Amino acid sequence: MLGDFERSLHDQAPYPVLINVGLAHAQFETIHPFLDGNGRMGRLLVTFLLCQYGLLHEPLLYLSIYFKQNREEYYDRLQAVRDVGNWEGWLAFFLEGVATVAREATDTARDIVRLRERLRDAIPGQLGRCSGNGLRLLDRLFTHPLVSVKVVEKMLDLSQPAALALVDACQAASILREVTGLRRNRICEFRDHLRLFEERDQPI
Secondary structure: OHHHHHHHOOOOOOOOHHHHHHHHHHHHHHHOOOOOOHHHHHHHHHHHHHHHOOOOOOOOOOOHHHHHHOHHHHHHHHHHHHHHOOHHHHHHHHHHHHHHHHHHHHHHHHHHHHHHHHHHHHHHHHHHHHHHHHHHHHHHHOOOOEEEHHHHHHHHOOOHHHHHHHHHHHHHOOOOEEOOOOOOOOEEEOHHHHHHHHHHOOOO
């Protein structure tokens, strides 16, 4: 039976993709090929295989939080595969994890879109003369949520005074929050965006 599972990753008639990935993760954790980092590598293997099989276009689905939140069952399910060959129990747990994380990722994506739309509507009234650059900066903040005046200056090709005025205006509008407590070389975070991910990471 195990031999069939081992061949399934490269078989001409493989199991469904998610089954293959679940089998691969369990096999990797059982082999435990490295002296250190097997857990991290095993979790990354799930994401990389989903990309290789074409189910993900970007590595955006991570099961680490689900495994951590259900740590005891995770280890029990893997051990049951080794002890009694209970692949069905492991796969049911794994597939539930994929479904849970996918739902949470979808919810986060919707929240990001709502946040972007809300801020795009609010910026013209909040930033006044800086609103044009504010909208340009907003689009960049979703991929670069930590910025300094120098970063904004280079990011938007602004003069130092213009970048400083923009950062100050964004702080006043609570779009950015200064996190260093310094008078010079301040770093600001796009707090509302980062909070979305922190909320998803809280234990159930």
